[in-house]
Amino acid sequence: MTTTLTASKEQSCQTLLASGHTACTGCGEALAAKLVLGAAGSNVIVTDATGCLEVFTTRFPQSSWEVPFIHSLFENSAAVASGIEAALKSLGRQNEAKVIAQGGDGGTADIGLQALSGMLERGHDILYVCYDNEAYMNTGVQRSGLTPFDCMTTTSPYGEFSWGNKHNKKDMPGIAAAHNIPYVATASVSFPKDIENKVKKALSITGPKYLQIHSPCPLGWRSNPQLTITVARLAVQTGLYPIFEMENGKITKVRKVSTPKTPVEEYLKIQGRFAHLFKSPDGNEEIRKIQEIADRNIEKYGLA
Amino acid sequence: MRLDLGAIAKAGTSKANQTCGWRNFKPIFHQEKCVGCGLCKIYCPEGCVTMVEKKKYTVDYTYCKGCGICAEECSSSDIEMVVEEK
Amino acid sequence: MSTTFIEGSIAVAKTVGVCRPHVISAYPITPQTHIVEHLSELVANGELKTEYVNVESEHSAASVVLGASATGARTYTATTSQGFLLMIEVLYNIAGMRLPVVMTCVNRAVSAPINIWNDQQDSLTARDSGWIQLYAEDNQEASDMHLQAFKIAENKDVMLPVMICMDGFVLTHSFEPIELILQEEADKFLPPFKPQYYLTPKNPLTFGAMVGPDGYMETRYFIEKTMRTSLQVIGDVAADFHNQFGRFQGGLIDTYKVEDASLVLVAMGSVIGTLKDVVDELRAKGQKIGILKVRSYRPFPKDEIYRALNHVKEIAVLEKAISLGYGGILVNEIKSVFYGKPKTPKINGFILGLGGRDITVDTIHHVIKDTVKATFEEKFVGLNEALIGGK
Ligand SMILES: Cc1ncc(C[n+]2csc(CCOP(=O)(O)OP(=O)(O)O)c2C)c(N)n1
Ligand code: SF4
Ligand code: SF4
Ligand code: SF4
Ligand SMILES: [Mg+2]
Numbered sequence: 201m202t203t204t205l206t207a208s209k210e211q212s213c214q215t216l217l218a219s220g221h222t223a224c225t226g227c228g229e230a231l232a233a234k235l236v237l238g239a240a241g242s243n244v245i246v247t248d249a250t251g252c253l254e255v256f257t258t259r260f261p262q263s264s265w266e267v268p269f270i271h272s273l274f275e276n277s278a279a280v281a282s283g284i285e286a287a288l289k290s291l292g293r294q295n296e297a298k299v300i301a302q303g304g305d306g307g308t309a310d311i312g313l314q315a316l317s318g319m320l321e322r323g324h325d326i327l328y329v330c331y332d333n334e335a336y337m338n339t340g341v342q343r344s345g346l347t348p349f350d351c352m353t354t355t356s357p358y359g360e361f362s363w364g365n366k367h368n369k370k371d372m373p374g375i376a377a378a379h380n381i382p383y384v385a386t387a388s389v390s391f392p393k394d395i396e397n398k399v400k401k402a403l404s405i406t407g408p409k410y411l412q413i414h415s416p417c418p419l420g421w422r423s424n425p426q427l428t429i430t431v432a433r434l435a436v437q438t439g440l441y442p443i444f445e446m447e448n449g450k451i452t453k454v455r456k457v458s459t460p461k462t463p464v465e466e467y468l469k470i471q472g473r474f475a476h477l478f479k480s481p482d483g484n485e486e487i488r489k490i491q492e493i494a495d496r497n498i499e500k501y502g503l504a
Numbered sequence: 505m506r507l508d509l510g511a512i513a514k515a516g517t518s519k520a521n522q523t524c525g526w527r528n529f530k531p532i533f534h535q536e537k538c539v540g541c542g543l544c545k546i547y548c549p550e551g552c553v554t555m556v557e558k559k560k561y562t563v564d565y566t567y568c569k570g571c572g573i574c575a576e577e578c579s580s581s582d583i584e585m586v587v588e589e590k
Numbered sequence: 591m592s593t594t595f596i597e598g599s600i601a602v603a604k605t606v607g608v609c610r611p612h613v614i615s616a617y618p619i620t621p622q623t624h625i626v627e628h629l630s631e632l633v634a635n636g637e638l639k640t641e642y643v644n645v646e647s648e649h650s651a652a653s654v655v656l657g658a659s660a661t662g663a664r665t666y667t668a669t670t671s672q673g674f675l676l677m678i679e680v681l682y683n684i685a686g687m688r689l690p691v692v693m694t695c696v697n698r699a700v701s702a703p704i705n706i707w708n709d710q711q712d713s714l715t716a717r718d719s720g721w722i723q724l725y726a727e728d729n730q731e732a733s734d735m736h737l738q739a740f741k742i743a744e745n746k747d748v749m750l751p752v753m754i755c756m757d758g759f760v761l762t763h764s765f766e767p768i769e770l771i772l773q774e775e776a777d778k779f780l781p782p783f784k785p786q787y788y789l790t791p792k793n794p795l796t797f798g799a800m801v802g803p804d805g806y807m808e809t810r811y812f813i814e815k816t817m818r819t820s821l822q823v824i825g826d827v828a829a830d831f832h833n834q835f836g837r838f839q840g841g842l843i844d845t846y847k848v849e850d851a852s853l854v855l856v857a858m859g860s861v862i863g864t865l866k867d868v869v870d871e872l873r874a875k876g877q878k879i880g881i882l883k884v885r886s887y888r889p890f891p892k893d894e895i896y897r898a899l900n901h902v903k904e905i906a907v908l909e910k911a912i913s914l915g916y917g918g919i920l921v922n923e924i925k926s927v928f929y930g931k932p933k934t935p936k937i938n939g940f941i942l943g944l945g946g947r948d949i950t951v952d953t954i955h956h957v958i959k960d961t962v963k964a965t966f967e968e969k970f971v972g973l974n975e976a977l978i979g980g981k
Binding site: 247258287291322 | 612613639640645649654665680793797798800805
């Protein structure tokens with residue numbers, strides 16, 4: 201027999217994202233935010249765009265944020281953060297806190313792209329973190345510009361004339377890097393130490409930084425909550441989610457894919473959002489196309 | 505806490521919300537084979553795993569939603585998911 | 591105080607400058623441009639120590655001042671027309687978060703068709719947003735009201751954003767002798783901004799939480815209640831200003847020869863100037879006529895308007911905006927002032943000056959004659975018959 205000790209409330213408050221939030225069981229975004237805050241420490245001011253993270257952490261009168269936090273709208277997280285950074289400067293309080301802007305993939309790569317571009321271009325000293333769960337989860341899993349190819353969502357359903365999302369993932373890190381900013385990186389919740397290192401490194405650099413974290417959503421991906429880390433890891437190992445660091449426009453570090461190469465099926469088959477690809481032999485051709493995407497990533501970023 | 509000034513809430517107050525009721529499965533930390541890697545704590549999306557001592561980790565069942573990530577990722581298979589008795 | 595012959599936009603920019611805003615963010619759009627260009631110049635010359643954030647859209651301009659205000663900074667933005675419409679989502683958000691941002695809405699028509707000239711359709715689209723809206727008649731007033739705006743907005747019993755509305759081109763681009771407010775005078779009038787709550791790790795609060803059916807309605811109740819409180823504050827700040835500067839430039843309404851008038855013209859903004867000329871002319875001929883200027887449109891000073899007009903027989907409401915599908919906006923609010931009261935005057939509405947259509951002395955004479963002659967809900971005046979003849 202084993203005994204389990206119940207930790208005290210104080211002990212459970214080990215992160216800056218307090219327990220009691222209402223994210224779904226096994227939510228990768230909740231985990232990613234916890235890891236980002238843990239690495240950043242308490243001397244930060246954070247913004248967040250409308251989306252799952254904001255909703256599950258700030259149900260008035262409760263809040264899970266142990267750091268100063270502001271949510272305004274869906275598309276303006278980067279602009280609100282710009283205002284915060286400008287205010288800190290103007291008030292002579294710039295040493296008081298680092299500014300971190302956050303958003304989901306929709307709030308970042310789609311509706312918030314303009315505000316983000318402005319923030320990156322103006323050179324604000326802000327770390328922007330995109331929690332990429334590859335769809336608009338908060339509104340019920342609709343496709344976004346970061347939804348992967350052939351992925352089933354509620355607005356890119358599988359049907360007689362559709363294999364799901366028709367388009368490839370937007371190269372958001374590339375777009376960020378095109379603003380000639382000092383630091384761009386991708387990460388995955390399956391490599392928490394890497395997230396920690398990247399957040400710390402980013403925050404040590406002055407200027408705009410962009411970090412995009414692959415964050416599985418068991419609800420939208422129709423994956424087993426228990427497998428959140430497994431799924432995320434497979435995305436990296438297959439080459440479908442390249443993990444890299446770019447400093448001053450040059451890729452300085454990548455995470456190698458597994459050897460021997462993990463076929464993309466391993467990743468696809470454990471997620472309901474790709475289940476339609478396995479229903480009929482026709483799906484093999486689609487899986488081949490997805491394998492090509494992985495292979496191209498491996499080549500482009502030198503992941504082998 | 506200040507609805508009259510635009511929905512300002514106090515830090516960390518979500519701890520009042522006990523999410524244990526969501527749980528269908530419950531992690532049992534056997535504390536036998538633990539190697540102290542800390543992965544259970546790092547990966548828990550609820551932030552409800554704590555270290556008691558170097559090779560002894562435990563869970564605050566007040567918040568654990570029973571996702572099973574800790575059990576899945578445990579380096580030494582020392583965490584077991586059992587059906588929650590309600 | 592120093593009198594300078596100066597463009598309206600520049601006067602406003604200089605007044606905003608002496609209010610020592612910590613953060614300014616704006617996006618250029620005609621006819622707001624001269625204001626923000628001059629502010630940029632002040633910053634470039636080192637005359638104004640502020641963070642001026644050149645953004646990529648009005649949506650971001652409003653978002654930048656939102657974030658800055660929540661961090662404890664005094665903030666300012668300006669826009670007009672399309673920029674105003676693009677901002678609206680954020681404007682509601684600023685008010686809902688109770689951030690005392692000050693902005694200038696240079697009044698301009700809205701598209702389509704695109705038209706850069708003056709009317710007041712833009713700011714009226716945000717009348718329900720929770721912003722205090724004050725309309726300026728001339729450039730002295732526009733300039734002075736910006737100083738008052740910060741004091742009203744930042745009052746701890748208010749904590750609502752304030753919008754100064756001034757007619758595009760008619761005011762922004764016209765030159766008048768203006769008594770500019772000097773730095774020492776502004777510093778004496780306007781205390782530093784010290785909000786009770788702001789974003790800081792010293793007290794890590796959550797701003798902009800999600801509120802469900804159990805609390806949302808109360809947020810609206812609080813703003814509405816504060817709007818009522820701000821009626822008093824707007825008056826008090828105008829009185830403070832009068833004490834210090836000797837000019838009465840502010841308050842909720844202004845009246846001109848209303849005391850013994852049987853017919854009163856009601857309007858907002860620069861058209862008041864033209865009305866005064868006509869009233870003087872008709873008074874000289876013995877007609878008992880006056881003007882009521884609505885300066886504070888939100889909060890809407892129902893009691894003050896009733897007190898000023900309850901003896902009047904005929905009212906003509908002149909407005910440069912329209913609620914399409916309903917008709918006049920201000921006219922119906924003036925009518926509501928008299929609802930349930932013992933005596934209701936005749937109240938006629940006139941839609942005029944849309945998209946910069948000239949409002950001449952003749953137009954006003956026409957309005958007055960019409961009001962004496964007939965009773966109607968509202969009508970367009972100054973339409974070009976040749977264009978609406980069905981061709
Ligand atoms: C202007 C505007 N358009 C649409 C919405 C509705 N909306 C709220 S959150 C959301 C999706 C969020 O998706 P994402 O940014 O990927 O975050 P996630 O919920 O997936 O974490 C949408 C479409 C909104 N709030 N505001
Ligand atoms: S829908 Fe997905 S992202 Fe949103 S809370 Fe649930 S698991 Fe997390
Ligand atoms: S089951 Fe999930 S929520 Fe519970 S302790 Fe393990 S990781 Fe945390
Ligand atoms: S993951 Fe397993 S081995 Fe590692 S600390 Fe937790 S219980 Fe111990
Ligand atoms: Mg998303």
